Amino acid sequence: MEQRVYELIDSYRDAYTETLQRWIRIPSIRGKAEAGAPFGREIRNMLDTAMADAREMGFEVRDFDGYACDVTLGDAVEKIAVLGHLDVVPVGDGWTKPPFEALIENGRMYGRGTNDDKGPALASLFAMKAIREAGIPLKKGIRLILGCDEEEGWEDMAYYGAHEKIPDVGFSPDASFPLINTEKGMLCLELRAPEAKDGLKILELSTGDRINVIPGECRALVEGGADIAEKVSAYAEKTGLPYTAEVTGKGVWITATGIPGHSAYPEGKRNAIGMMLLLLKALGAEGPVAVLADAVGTEHDGKSLGCACRDDVSEELTCNMGILKLENGSWYGTLDMRCPVTADQKKLKEAAAASLKGFDVNAAVQKPPHHVPAEGELVTSLLAAYEEETGLEGKPMSTGGGTYAKVLKQGVAFGALFPDEEDLAHQADEYEDIDRLMLAMKIYANALIRLAGE
Structure with a gap:
């Protein structure tokens, strides 16, 4: 030059x-x-x-x-x-x-x-x-x-x-x-399901602004008192993960602290929504929360969701839950999958829907590789x-x-x-x-x- x-x-x-x-x-x-x-x-x-x-x-x-x-x-x-x-x-x-x-x-x-x-x-x-x-x-x-x-x-x-x-x-x-x-490729799914009638009563949960961000904090308000707070403390000690609980007049505020980042690069990060899902299931949550805990949790490879795949050109699929909200008796969440060049996005959506029983699953964004x-x-x-x-x-x-x-x-x-x-x-x-x-x-x-x- x-x-x-x-x-x-x-x-x-x-x-x-x-x-x-x-x-x-x-x-x-x-x-x-x-x-x-x-x-x-x-x-x-x-x-x-x-x-x-x-x-x-x-x-x-x-x-x-x-x-x-x-x-x-x-x-x-x-x-x-x-x-x-x-x-x-x-x-x-x-x-x-x-x-x-x-x-x-x-x-x-x-x-x-x-x-x-x-x-x-x-x-x-x-x-x-x-x-x-x-x-x-x-x-x-x-x-x-x-x-x-x-x-x-x-x-x-x-x-x-x-x-x-x-x-x-x-x-x-x-x-x-x-x-x-x-x-x-990009496959962003929107998930909707009615809240569970049984199990742990979750009063409030609203985390995440964008599909493509790994959330660094998730807070939930659940029914209960000191007994719930003690279980949260025990779970935190057992897993070695940062959870806190505060007993209030409305219930127990639980906070899960993750490691935020871009959803396309999950290695070394920790999704706070996934952390919260696993804890809430351990506390007795049923229905959609338990389904998400089992199918997504803190995984970022889509394995339990039935979507794990890779190829030599673009390597492994990644998956991130960027948003989870409880509003007016219904759950709303998002999954952001970054798909290998050879992956079939239609089959990935079908696999996710099969794993997320009770959820209405729709593709909000689809972009080819x-x-x-x-x-x-x-x-x-x-x-x-x-x-x-x-x-x-x-x-x-x-x-x-x-x-x-x-x-x-x-x-x-x-x-x-x-x-x-x-x-x-x-x-x-x-x-x-x-x-x-x-x-x-x-x-x-x-x-x-x-x-x-x-």
Whole structure:
């Protein structure tokens, strides 16, 4: 890559940092739809801010009615796509840093979206700025598409695709380096059942905001007194897991404390809903709670659900219960399965329904798997850029995470998390190292020049 591009990127550090801080300070969590703001006012504010920043850099910017925007460099008909997103998941529990102040400590910027996905998306925009200001000749255009509904239903990409042709080739800076060319399929199930008439009486339970988050805490109010609290204490001692119980005038409040994370990456995490289900069954809960405890519990491989499977391309299925609520005498829950490339999602749903006796099971979200051959120009070009800028060997990987790469005929996930970094997407105290984001910016510039340059 030309020395001029490196010099420009190095000169952007302060501007990039200041801009990212402004972006992080906008709590762009999906809210109530308004006119011109289909995903709520804060996401609309975030979109307007991003568009204003891109226009100030001199780019052509288009607003797709609050669903997404695009930023274009070059006027060639054929374009390379970069797909990022501006929405973030809810904050959740366990933060020790303010989630929307963009605090910088020891070279790290803390805040929801620093990693997923505002930091990498903005790095891509600044990479385009460097290419333009360096005067790099392009044979293809570059189009950055910034969506606003990646963390939920991808309505943004559906709307964008209905109004503008999405380029065939590109990448999403919304995962890890070196590169991900295989994404598992997604099968998200909604579960409904009437509460049990017999057994332990559960008065309240409502845990989880998103299907794709491993909940770190689950609280339930059950009938009883000191006897229940003593049983909770004994169960905690027996299992070695963190449960607490508080006797109140309404009953006993029980808390299960897990280890939160992204549902696609359950290894090393602990689902608080699963913990609570196992405890409640041990305390005498029957019906739907007992069924869920037996079929799901704290497993994340779908074995007891009858859904465990794997293949050599994408490895094991993962399964996470992200939401469980008792409302108006009925249970509502969700299961988020990330399915191997060769898995049959229809059969997986049937297997889950057979295991969840008494539940009405419906598929809320179904997305096919995505695989791009490792030998193609896209993968080899991106890995070459990664290797040149890092000096490390790059090999393609698979993931249970879902990125916008799926909407491209030839699309992969490319950064910005490096192999030695802790992944705190969807977790407390999410952060990104500013030096690493600047390195990612260089990798993106290098990659885009390889793909679009003359």
